[in-house]
Amino acid sequence: MSIPPRVIADDLLHIVPLRSTNAETVEDVQPDRPIPVGRREGQNPGLASIYRALAEHERAQAYPEAVVQAHAGFAALPA
Numbered sequence: 001m002s003i004p005p006r007v008i009a010d011d012l013l014h015i016v017p018l019r020s021t022n023a024e025t026v027e028d029v030q031p032d033r034p035i036p037v038g039r040r041e042g043q044n045p046g047l048a049s050i051y052r053a054l055a056e057h058e059r060a061q062a063y064p065e066a067v068v069q070a071h072a073g074f075a076a077l078p079a
Helices: 008-019 024-030 049-062 064-075
Strands: none
Touching: 008 024, 008 049, 024 049, 049 064
């Protein structure tokens, strides 16, 4: 089992909060950040994908030990 490539680039997870301090919304940032790899390469990610990635990023920042446990549990699954 392989993990599919991420639709949301890591730089987007850092740019959105920075640009939101300038009163920009996710809708304003979305056209500026195309998908870097995969089937939809070059297209803009959906708003739901951006919001989901931001929520996951915030959880990972708040609970880093849970992320480590989840990765270890995933790695232990049979192929």
